[in-house]
Amino acid sequence: MRRRALDALRASPQGFGPSLIYPGDRGGHLSLHAWRRNEWYPALESAGLPHLVPYSLRHSFASFAIAAGVSLFYLARLMGSSVEQIDRTYGHLLPDSEEYLRGLLDTFDATSTEAREEETGV
Numbered sequence: 001m002r003r004r005a006l007d008a009l010r011a012s013p014q015g016f017g018p019s020l021i022y023p024g025d026r027g028g029h030l031s032l033h034a035w036r037r038n039e040w041y042p043a044l045e046s047a048g049l050p051h052l053v054p055y056s057l058r059h060s061f062a063s064f065a066i067a068a069g070v071s072l073f074y075l076a077r078l079m080g081s082s083v084e085q086i087d088r089t090y091g092h093l094l095p096d097s098e099e100y101l102r103g104l105l106d107t108f109d110a111t112s113t114e115a116r117e118e119e120t121g122v
Helices: 003-011 032-046 054-067 072-079 083-093 097-120
Strands: none
């Protein structure tokens, strides 16, 4: 979870513990059908967003993670999928592989050089 999401959960009246974070009106789990009808779809409509199911947030998460530079290997682990499936689904979102690799290696080289210089005093 992102830091701001964890902070919001910790600040909620119920805190962040073993109990349900958002229980149903009468306790227990929410009715997914009623929640979508009463909360989710009206929120989407008021935000001017299309009528999507909450599962579509999985796609948004993957897209944002790739844009942030998360590796396909790590993303596949987080999403419970294979690298091959993630690549087939989201590969078009990846930056140009050669240029991206070159940038990573250049950054590594610069960092390594700085560290060696600090160690040796040169």
